[in-house]
Amino acid sequence: MSLNRPKKPKMLVVDDEPDNLDLLYRTFRRNFNVFKAESGIRALEILEAEGEVAVIISDQRMPEMKGTEFLSKTVRSFPNTVRIILTGFTDIEDLVDAINSGQVYKYITKPWDPNELKTVVQRAAETYELLNQRTAELQYAQKQTRLLGTIMQVAQESQPLAASFTAMATAIGENFQTDVCILQQTSENTLTTVEGIYSSSGTAENWLSDDPLVTAALSTGNIQASINIPRDGAISEVQHYQTSEIQSHITIPVSFREKNVALLSLQWKQPCQLTPEELDPLECVAQAIALVLVSVNLDVSA
Incomplete structure (x- = not known):
């Protein structure tokens, strides 16, 4: 009690x-x-x-x-x-x-x-x-509308794929007030070199290829998360969490026709403060990203 x-x-x-x-x-x-x-x-x-x-x-x-x-x-x-x-x-x-x-x-x-x-x-x-x-509900709805609008706007702009990934990672990272947000292309459930990185501090290391949450997300097709890594015995000893100071991490597989086409990573340097209701739109965001990737001619049909 x-x-x-x-x-x-x-x-x-x-x-x-x-x-x-x-x-x-x-x-x-x-x-x-x-x-x-x-x-x-x-x-x-x-x-x-x-x-x-x-x-x-x-x-x-x-x-x-x-x-x-x-x-x-x-x-x-x-x-x-x-x-x-x-x-x-x-x-x-x-x-x-x-x-x-x-x-x-x-x-x-x-x-x-x-x-x-x-x-x-x-x-x-x-x-x-x-x-x-x-007031909070209205402001939250407006933020989500702006986020989805930004993501869909990327589809209408002619720019390199990496630039599209960066634009979407930045919009998502700022919306969810992350310290780091990474959107990375996948091929056959393996991360490729095409990535977009947002960092509130300006720099961030990409260690997703060695991350157990990412591996689980890509293999299962489901969101994987640890909202308080220092207290999570399963991953608290993973070296990159200790060196990066990341204390909460949410990984969302982005799929099209049941095939993973990208991986979205949201990272914070403190235990996650977002409520479940605030995290609910992540699946909708992932669907919007998948549509954008299709529209910019990412090969997702193979």
Whole structure:
């Protein structure tokens, strides 16, 4: 059983009255990592230092800067943060404008009921998590679309085969944030001299012909991986892993009509941080590579 506790979401509470500020802090400190600010100016400083928070609760009537004015300054940098206004006055015009422009999620009138405010904040935190999830999914889908577009664009360009391999390895390596990405042609399940290499550091050694994961991938036609090589007794003693500092390696056979035509190698110098969902598109990427290799007249029919 893990003893690690879930990380508390961050909250910022803003009020020029110390008693109200302390009350807000005590109300939410159990479930949130709460930051306090006595003014909008100070709140902006905290956000600059701490980064995005899940929820902001701000008083409306404060000297120097009204709550709605402060919140409007946070929208561009932190679009997913959920904002709540506390008001004891009937500033309807300000509040309506703020809500209509997406700057405020909800307003609560003073004196506020603790249970009501807790319910609103809980829903706000859930909204924040949902927004973050949808934003991440959209960004991921856009990245995959761009990657596949780049791979298919290679097929439309007239360039030497090695240059095509390099262009595809670079696009894949950058997309998956690898330290090294190698795309290498195969013939009869043996690696050939045609290769494309991407390295985040600018240089990389190609030892794939001596790698047990590559041998298994080509012989079985299935993806082979070790996501934490130092703890993998089967390959941790292989010399090139010790000298190259590679700690995770995924090898994907690229096949056309059940015949291997290339081998894709993704390498990181730390245990793989990608989730299974993020790795799922690798098979689609391999299929796209196979189509590109066919289109650039690589002999895959023999």
